[in-house]
Amino acid sequence: MDLSQYAELFLAESREHLSACNQLLLEWERSPANLAPVGGLFRAVHTVKGMAATMGYARVTDVAHRAENLLDLLRRGGRPATDELLQLLFRARDALEQAVELSVVGREDEIDVAEVVADLDGAAAQLGPHPLAPSPPSGEGERGGEVPPVGAGRLVQVTLRAEAPLKGGRALLVIKKAQAIGPVHAVTPSESAFEADEFDGRFSFRIGGTAGTAEIERGVRAAGDVEHVTVGGEERRPGTGAGAAPSAAPETKSRHIRVDLGRLDRLMDLIGELVTVRGRLNELAASARDPAIDDVAIQVSRLSRELQDEIIQARMTPVWQVFDRFPRLVRDLARELGKQVAFRVEGKEIELDRAILDELGDPLLHLLRNAVDHGIESPAERRRRGKQPEGEIVLAAVRERASVAISVRDDGRGIDRQKVLERARRDGVVDPHAEALTDDQLLRVLARPGFSTAEAVTSVSGRGVGIDVAVTRIRVLGGSIEIRSVEGKGTTFVMRLPVTLAIVRALIAGVGAERYALPLTYVAETVEFGVQATTIVEGREAIVLRDRVVPLVHLRRLLGVSGDAPTRCPIIVLEMGERTSGVVVDGMLGQQEIVVKGFDAPQGTLPVFSGATIMGDGVPALILDAGGLL
């Protein structure tokens, strides 16, 4: 019997439950007298225990069992949480998490749970008598009194509890338990069907041998999560199968299924190819001037666009899937550093492409660490400055046009610009006579690898890593990062990210004989160069657009394209938060959906590309990165 195919599912579901445990523990910590979270904790741990037992992960089962036991006592006892108890439960949760992760990769032996198990038992012993459930009866027992039937065997119909997780694995376990009692055959549906999404936990099999009804039923129930068992008499013909279970538990089928991420990626790749081919078809149709071909091309375009929208939608994931681990992290850090922090998350439901979201964890981690460590002052210092002793950190997601802005805001001491300026002058990052740093310059200085102004390197941050990691990662994703910092008031980092990576609408710009794609995400408008008067602002050529100074970037010069630009040419105005820039190109070749692909950038490649795409004619075109042009 192979349960390994369930390992991934077990891991995913356990992670969800353990993440929920964190939220519940934090909630309980905030209001220790409110016992509502305890019930939820108990259920989550209980579920993990059940799944782990099915999978045969002894360490996980052991820790979960002890934790569940303690939680049960707490739930019944109605006692408010003490700090000691919460620390223990946090530790137990972490041990569970570690045990889960290691068990799945077959390294269960590496984790030592003896200490946390002993502490959990100790805490439980202090609270009251042990209500430890007796261990489940084993499959073997005394034989029933009836005369055992022979032949094809007896029909056993099983219905698993509707809320049972990993029904497929559980069903396999039932079969395994039954095999210990007698030979099993005619499993309906077949064992391979257990893993199907549609498997609803109802199945039947025939069991031979001499065991009595009671023994069979006990054996089957020993697998756990069994709602209903009927053991029929001897029958020569197979029964009507799985559906025969009498009035099973009400169907509460979820409308969601889990889809392997690799499959979603594959779908995205395929639709990407289709979009590229669609481009080619449209070009051919345009040159063929045949209404019949036009018709087909239009239909193919419409259908593939709908398909593309659906696939992109299927990849959208709410940000809480990444944000949810931060409350615990901020709490632990604050405790370690002796700070008081109220942490708030806003816009949890905002969605981003899964691939982008997965990359956001690290940058956010760095920014939050910095906020707790360098941003928020100690309670004493805050009081001295007339602030509340408790600092505030807000992690927020907001949808803006075609992008999502994610900000990390603290109300701490802000960045000491003078100190950064001194370092920047010394390192030659800015002009030695520079008097002040703008927000942009500040970010550029902070983002230098290894830059740190922290007086002491703490275990948390201050090694200079952090901002540079965040900036690099966000840029790779085609996004931008901004900083706003006011001394004494706090610091805010804002990251802007495209909602999806793989397929974007882009302007195709011509420069000389070359073509470049510029995603519309940050394009505000286009105006004409040669008609607009240009001025020089801070040494840069710029145009003034409705009282706004827009510095110009001549793409031809930037990219080293030889020849002269036409006298009149379009300016593409980019806008990213507060920053703006006008990109001068030779001409606009149209607008189209492009599939973003990566390429191996050689040494020296200008840092203004976020990838490349394949145009309708099959020739690659590089994609300009708005962040790099601003």
Added chain:
Amino acid sequence: MSDAGVVRLLLFRVGRLVCAAEAERVREILPRLDPTRIPGAPPVVAGVVNVRGTLVTVVEGWRALRQPEPSADGEGGGTTVLLEVGGGKKVLGFTVDEVVDLVSVGGETLERRQALPGIDPTLVRAVGRRADQLFVVLDTDALLTPILSS
């Protein structure tokens, strides 16, 4: 490459040099494709090409090996060999004038790195001989990896 075992090599000509790459590193042999220039990249990089939907960065063989530029009216316009770099993690294109042969040679017929005039010795893994002609087994990783940024 072991000393005793038989190695399969792809032989190709770049300018005056006959070079070889281990056949197991060769992903594909394609006609020369029109590359899209990558601004800022060194001249040794021809650009990026589309190989059935995948973007491949192409290195100009004659520049990498400091050979004269092939004449534009050359036969067939050259060939692009797709090579695995860094243990198969990346694939780069490498332009050659023509593919000469695919040969199996015993390790003993190859001599360990040997200075040859006209080629950087750090790019040479071994030197072999085929029908009185010397060929250079290239260290493709040493040749191509430095061109890519980290």
